[in-house]
Amino acid sequence: MPRFIKRGSQRTRLIRWDFLIQTGSSLKDQHLHGLSTMAKAVLIDLCHLETNSWNNQIQDSIIRTLEALGKEVSSQAPFVCLMCCQALKTKRNGEDTLQKTMQSFQCSKGRFEVVCSENTVSTLYAIKQKLDEKDISVIKIILPSQRKPLMREYTSQLFTSVYQIEYEDLEVTCEENNLPKSTAPQSELISLSVQDAEKIQNEIKMFFESLPALKGKLTLLKSSLIPDHIFLHGFTTRTGGISYISTLSSFNLFSSSKRRDPPAVVKENLRRLAVTAGFNQDTYHSVKVNHASDVWIMGKTKPESYDGIVTNQKGVTIAAPGADCIPVLFADPVRKACGAAHSGWQGTLQGVSMAVVNAMISEYGCNVKDILVVLGPSVGPCCFKLPQESAQKFHRIDPKCVRLYESSHPYVDIRRATRVLLEAGGVLPQNIQDDSVMDPNQNVTLCTSCCPNQFYSHVRDGENFGTQVGYISIKG
Template structure:
C-alpha cells in the first residue's frame, strides 16, 4: 500500500468495522432485551412464587403467633394453677401443723382428764369407805333402836294385843267351821260367844288405836327432842364442825402468816370431823399477779402449820360472792351444813349479809372473830355484851348487793332456755303464763334449774331464786319490782292488793295494772283468774287441802265482792299439776272428794284411792257459777303445747314433790294486766 492510500483504506475499514459493530450491537441489544425480558419474566415468576411463599409464610407466621399466644395463655394458666397449688400446699401444711398442735393439746387434755379421773376415783373410793363406815353405824343404831322399841312397855302391850287378836281370829274360824257342820246345831250356843268376841275385838281395836296414837305421839316427841338437842348443841358449840372458812380479805400481806396461825389455833379448839373441808378465802377487786402470789403464799404457809390438809382449798377471786358460791357448791356435793367462820371483827357483818343471801337456814354458821393488836399479835375477840357490833354503811351494803347480782347474772342457765306455757283462753289484755323448770341457775338435784321459791328447809338461797325470777321477768316481760307471790298455807285465805297483807294466803286478786301476781305449785294446781270486763285478775294455789277448803271459789268470791265481777265473765285456767295417774290419798281424805263428786275418785275401795284434783276444781267452779267453757283444764291446749300437764310424769319439764321428795323445786303461774300503771307501789325486792 502506498503511503498516500492508507487513510482511505483505513476509513473504509473503519466504516465496515462500524457497520459490523452496529450489527453486532443491534444483535446484542435484542438479545439483551430478550434476556432481560426473560429475566424479568423469570423474576416475575419468581416474584409470584416469592409472594406465594411469602403469603404462605405470613399465614404460617400468623398461625405460629396464634399458637404462641395460646401457648402463652396456657403457660399463664399453668403458672396460676401452680401458684394456687403452692398456696394450697402451704395452707395444707399450715393446717397439718395446726392439727398437730391440736393433737398435742388433746393429748395434754387427755392426760389431765386421766389424772382428774384418777383423783375422782380416789375421792369416790374414799367416800365409799366413809359411807360404809357411816352405814355400819346406822345399822348399829337401827338395831339398838329396834331393841329399845321392842323392850318398851307400849310395844310389848301392842304385841300381846296383836297375839290375842290372832287367837280370836283363829277361834272365829273354828266356830265358823263348826257352824257349817250339818251334824251339830251349836248356833244358839255360840251366838253369845260370838257377841262377846265381837265386843272384845272392838275393845281390842280401840285399845290398839289408842296405843297407836300414843306411839305416834311418842315418836313425834322423840323427833322434837332430837331437834331440841340439835338446837342446844348448835347454840352451845357442841356440834361437830364439817367446814371451816378462813377469811383473809382484809388482812395485810405482812400479817397473813400470823392470821393463819391464829386461825389454826381456833380450829384446834373446835370439835372437827375426821377430815373437814377448809377454805382459805381472799377477795380483792384486782385479780392480778399479786393475788396469784397470795394464793401460792397461802398454800406454802399451810404446809408449815399443823392444820387439816386433806380437803384444803385456797380461793382467790375478785368477787367474794363468787368465792362463797364456789364454797357452797362444794359443800352441797357432800351435803355438809355445820360451818365455822374465822373472820375479822370488821368483816363479820359483811360475811353475814353474804351468807344471808347465798345460804339458807339449813346451814349452821358459827363465827370466831380475830383482831390484830398494836404489836401485830392476832388474838381471839371475846364477845362483850356492851360492845357495839360493826354496822355496814349503806354504800357497803350496796356494793355487796352489786357483787352478788353481778356474779349471779353472769352464770349460765341450766337445762336450756326458759319456757313459759300459755293458755288460749286468756285474752291478750293480760300477760300470763306457767313456768317450767328449765333456764335457771339452781343446781341442786330436785331444784334445778328455774326454782322460784326459797325455803328455810331447802338449800336454794334467796339470791339464786331472785335471779331466777329476774331472768323469768326478762323472758316473760313483767317488772320484777312489782311481783307478788302467794305465801301459801294450804287454806282458802285470799289477799286483795292494797289491803292489809295477811301472814299467809293462798290467793291474790287485784285490778292494778302492771303488777304481776303469782301462785306457786309443785304438784298443787296454780290457778289463774281473768275478767276482761272489769280488768281484774287473780291467782290461787290449790293443793288437795286447799281444794277441799274451797280456795278456787274463795278467789272468785273476792273478785265479785271487791271489784264487782260477774261469775259469767271470769275465766279460769289450771296450770301444770299432779294428775290422777300419780296422786293418791288415804280413805278419809278420799271420802271428802267423793262428797264433791264421785268422778273425782278412782278405786274408792282401795287403801289409797286415786284423786283427780282438776275434776274436783272444775266441779266446784261450775257449781259456783263459772261457765264450763270458761274453764281450762287438761283438755285445753295452747300455742306452747298442753298447759295442764302432770308434773310427776314430766321430770324434764316440771318440779314435783310427789316424785322428788322434800328437796323439790317450785314453778309458778303468773298473771298481770298489760296496761302501764301510774304511781303504783313498788317493792325493792321480790316477795318470797
C-alpha cells in the same frame, strides 16, 4: 397460848398469826381438835389480804395450820377452805403462790381447798357450792374481828337458816393487812352501816345477774284461752335460772328457811322472769300460802296468809306458786279483772278457786259466765295419793275424782275436783282449761311429777323441792 376475851355471856377465842407460826402442828392438840368435833366445815377468810400483804410468814403459818388439820383422824374432821380474792394472787415463774401452798398439803387427806375469786361474794358463793355438794350445813368461819360485820351480811344474803354458821376471831396486824384500825372494844365491832350493807347487797345483786342460766333457756307455758291483747300471763318451768342444787335447779321461785336456796337467788330468778315475760318486778305479788281459801283483794287490807289474789289494777302482776299444787289463773276480759290461786288438795276441798271467782264477782262486778279459768302444771291423778279418809272427801265431790277407792291410799284427781266445783259455781265448762285438752301443744296442765326435766314436784323430790309459778297481769 391463845387468849380469850369476854363478850357478853360468850367467850371468843382469838387466834394470832404469831401463835400459828410458833406452835405449828401443836394446833392439833389444842384449838383445831375442837374445830374437828364442832364443825363440819372451816373457812379461813383471807379476802382482806391484798398482793402486798402476802408474805412468807403468813404462807408458812397457813401451811402449818393446814398440816395440823391434815393429821386429824377423827371421822368428824372438818373440810377446810381458804378463801381469798383475786388481788392476793401473785405470779412467780408462771405459778400462783397460793397454788404452791395448795400443793404443799395435797398429800394429806384431800380435805383442804383454796378458793380464790374476784371478790368476797364470788369466793364465798363458790365455797357454798362445794359445801352443798358435800351436804355440809355446819360451818365455822375464822376471820379478823373487823371483817365479822361484813361477813355476817354476806352470809345472811347467801345462806339460809338450814346452815349453822358460827364465827371465830382471827387477830392480824391491821397496818400490814389493809384492815381499818379501831380502838373500839371488840364487843362493839358487831354493827354494819346502812351504806356498807347496801353496798354488799348491790355487789351480790350484780354478781347473780352475771351468772349464766342453767339447764337451758327460760321457758314459759301460755294458754290460748286467755286473750293476749288484754292479759299478760304464763306458767314457769324449771329451766333458765341460777339455782344449782339438784332438786331446786334451776328456776326455783320460792325461798324457805328449810331449803338451801337463799332469797337473793330467788330474787334473781324472778328478775329474769320479769325481763323475759315483760312485767315490772317491783309490782309483783305472790300468794302467801296457807292451804286454805282466803283471798286478798288487792287494795284492801292484806290478810296474814292467803291462797288467792284478785285485782283490777293495770300493770300489777299477781302469782300463785305450785310444785304439785295447782297454780290457777283467772281472767275476765269484759270487766278487765284477774286472779290467781294456789290450790293444793286442802285448798281444793275448801273451794279456793270458787272463792277467787266470788271475789271477782263481788268486788269488780264480773259475770261468772265471763270468767276464764286455767289450771297450770300440777300433780296428775296418775301420781297423787291420799289416805282413805281424805280421799273420801274427794269421792263425795265426784266419784270419778278417786281411783282404787278401796285401797288405803287411793289415787286422787284434784284437777277434776277443781273443775266440778267451778262448774257447780256457774263457771262455763268451755271456760275452764285443764288436762282435758287433747292437743299436746295447747295443754299447760301437765303432770309435775311425771316431767322431772320440766317441773318441780314435792311428791317426786321430797322436802327440798323447788317451786314454779303461774302469773297474770292486766296490760296497760
